[in-house]
Amino acid sequence: MGATKTDHFTERQNEIAILAKAIGHPARVAILDYLAKVNTCICGDIVNELPLAQPTVSQHLKELKNAGLIKGNVEGNAICYCINEDGLEKLQMYFGELFSLISDKKNQCC
Template sequence: MGITKSEIFTEEQNNIAQIAKVFGHPARVAIIQHLFKIDSCVCGDLVNEIGLAQPTISQHLKELKKLGIIKGSIEGTSVCYCIDQDKWKSVKQIITQFLEQETGINNDCC
């Protein structure tokens, strides 16, 4: 497997790519939507809600947590996850700025 050479890209480009990668799997999108819907969650609930095996859900949670979109707290033998509101605002701002770019190119040229 080759290296990504992420160091040749700007911090903004790397941030957008990391966000896109996390959102690039429908299970992660479903997890985020579920967390917004109920405002907190125990991992076992996600297994029932999403319909994937516990290890698979755990791997997706790990990726979401690595980006910082979710945070978790230990409650006995369970971990309760929720959306990190500050990080979510940051992600929204980054993606919104990226998506609101205008080409400035006349559409007749292509």
């Protein structure tokens, strides 16, 4: 069997792509914004905040968690979600390095 397309890229490039894909939906951005404001909450709190059904919010939470942008801890019969700072730091570092490279080459493009 041949190599997958992701095999042609570095581990870091694949990792950044997963993180970027996770924030590539406005509902997920809204969830991150909300979690940043309230620090921790359960799914029902997010459902009350967004114009989405509970199963839809749960699916978005799953995508964010799988990408490593949020964490979820079981508390009783609910899961309490919060920002995973490690995931956001990876994005911050990547975009910081990218902006640094771009600013070094200002006005050198067509």
